[in-house]
Amino acid sequence: MASKEVELWVQDQLHDVIGMSDRYIAEFLISLAEKSNSSGHFLQKIQDTGTLDVNDKVTRFASELWNKKKRERKEEKSRKKNIRKREETSSSSSSDSEPEKKRSNRQSPSSSSDTEDEEKERLKDLEERDAFAKRLRDKDKDRTKNKADKGSKKAFEEAKKRLELAEKDRRSMIPDLRKSSRRDYLKRRGVDKLQELEEDIADDEYLFSKDELTERERKDIKYKKTVLSLAKEHRKAGDKLKEGRYYMPDEDEKPLEKYVEPTAEEQRPGFEQRQWEEEHVNKGVMKFGAKDAKKKHKEKEYDFVVDELDEIEFVSMLQMPGSHEEEPREKQMSEAEKKKMTIQDVRKSLPIYPFREDLLKAIEDHQVLIIEGETGSGKTTQIPQYLYEAGYTKGDMKIGVTQPRRVAAMSVAARVAEEIGVKLGNEVGYSIRFEDCTSERTVIKYMTDGMLLREFLSEPDLAGYTALIVDEAHERTLHTDILFGLVKDIARFRPDLKLLISSATLDSDKFSEFFDDAPIFRIPGRRYPVDIFYTKAPEADYLDACVVSVLQIHLTQPDGDILVFLTGQEEIETSLEILQERARKLGNSIKELIVLPIYSTLPSDLQAKIFEPTPPGARKVVLATNIAETSLTIDGIIYVIDPGFCKQKSYNARTGMESLVVTPISKIQRTNLGNVVLLLKSLGINDLIHFDFMDPPPHETLVLALEQLYALGALNHKGELTKLGRRMAEFPVDPMMSKMILASEKYKCSEEILSITAMLSVNNAVFYRPKDKVVHADNARMNFFTAGGDHLTLLNVYNQWAETNFSTQWCFENFIQHRSMRRARDVRDQLVGLLERVEIELTSNSMDTVAIRKAVTAGFFYHTAKFSKGGSYKTVKHQQSVMIHPNSSLFEEQPRWLIYHELVFTTKEFMRQVIEIENQWLLEVAPHYYKAKELEDGSSRKMPKTVGKSKD
């Protein structure tokens, strides 16, 4: 936990060290220090950001800060005790004392301490809450029995499809490659990188010559040397190498037939035949980013290219060798041979296989094990099977495996089901939001980490599991972080539960430390060699460079589609135009170039175009945002152009220190913790301040979340979960939303509120607004405007869509994004189920917009703003100046009082999704939070009367 004291100290020092100071920089440096395992390491990290010249001052500062943090951590550790009580929330009085104090000062309805009545009410509520929780548990028991087969066929097919298109490994490989390419690009930007590297090595040798080096440091130095020598060789080779690259062909020269000196391999007899076979095998299996071991082809087919016309300067070039290189490349097998390879053979060929026995032994010996292994080592698919084969699932016990992404959970489960030879959903299943493909037979269960978190609600001790694998732990989502704290705790009182934390190389030490120095099991080796090229990417005009690269590839390289990563819609549209224009100019002299854009807000029918097979003789270019990085797979892509730029506007990014922003400061600061707090409280964790987070969120963020939950009525004045809070926890939405949903019971409009919630949760992706049809799109949007505000407009959209029987065509005609609507429907369906679960009836009251708006107010009274002057608003609690977003239906109306759904800071502080309310409602729905005095209008003029019916 970053203490205020240290932060202030850093801010102070910064003036001296870099001549300026800023809170965010201070926060950033502190978090950097926290993540470093020595002050030297910390200094290196500072250096890596490329923003500070490392001089004496900086060095001294770094060492002081690191030591401060170290001391702080020590103190923290000794203070921490596991205070948590594990039974279903007891009504004991152990609770957060801090927020309580704050609350009683500021917000308690009566300033006096607990009256008798209050105490009675509290106890009654707790009783009701526990009774409710028990009912839920009973319900869950019944339900798990008939989960089987529900929707599993559809899910099975879907997963199969996904599997064919994509394997998990390639999904994670591409982002890894991109990440490392970006990281290195940033690290190495500068004038002469080679020189710097040389100096670096010299420095290392000088600085650490006397120290005992760790394995990694040795590796690191060796790596640097390899890079240097390769790069030097490359330089020497100079033009000779360049010739092998793209160039603009002369008119009469056929680029593809350019003569190349035959290699030894080529001179061996039968080469052409082999080459032909290879080509055809590859045609069959070539897919974008297919880095997986199963498809057997080498990685070299993908070039990461960014270059200017004929000036390609590699900053560094190296091959990360694969441990299996000495074996014949399986790629060279004939198709018939390939088929012979049974699933078992494939399993045995994975890098993890030789370690099977050792691994099982280690798992047997240790309760918690950190598993470190490269992507592609087979850990995700194999370890659960090893455990299964070793009998860990005897007696209907389960092995749980978490994945950070839905598709990963699905496709890996499908893969493993296939390997074991069972139907997906039977012994092997997966569980993700909107889709539960498991049955009572399921013993290996893949799921998203968020799903496991939800599972805690109904099974707080995870009694059904003998082993839990947290895969891709290095991705560190908020969910996994919480999961770590929970499982670490569970492991203490369930010694039979095995805990495996699987991670790529970087962070295993940190995981080990967190899990009380758990041993690390390393799986060495990489299945296939991977080539990485870093280019000295020009910072300016990189868009142009991309376009040039595309054309170069098109003109000079063999068939195969191109994928270009760009940062946003605007750039995609620009390059689309340029490419089409240039291709047109070249006319019939070149093969057809099909340019297709893809970004998240593009309607799905247009998105689908990128999956259509490329016609013979043509080449497809896909211009994509990061969307393609993780969530889709395109056949036929052979060339990937990645300029290494990543737009990352963080909440804090307004400091002008852009290079610092490359590392986001903390996900937690941008996330609403309320949800998490509610979940933890529901799990009986009362003392959140001392919850064992791997990286604790800022203290204030936690306290704020607690305060907000109190105001919403989810916690009582002792910080205990109320019945309302327990019910709210069931909903996978932010607390204000779940409060709004629960409040709809009282106003008899739960149907409407659910629709609104669903629509709000697909935020800002409802209306489609293509650049070339702005006017039409805006008109279409305005046609949906409904008196009262944006929530009602969204409701209107949903209802109209529902009336057309959820028609795609209708969406198309009305500039509505069908994909978002489908998601809204999924969300809504889920919410309907949950509403039933928390014992609330579905009721509809669509005409009474006052009721609907009151329900909204009951959840969002925090977000009240009052008209001030000059078209601007002031938030009631913080007197912050805000504006209505220009897209809002109330942009011109400017009602006196309104509730906003969220604040976004772009060019100004905007309220997005606003709804008109009356100030009196605030007293009705949140009397404990608002005093009548705060809500005085300050004007003699009365508000237009709209009570009972909305205008219009």
Add this chain to the structure above:
DNA sequence: GAGCACTGC
């Protein structure tokens, strides 16, 4: 008068 992208429940 606006406008980076993506993941998860």
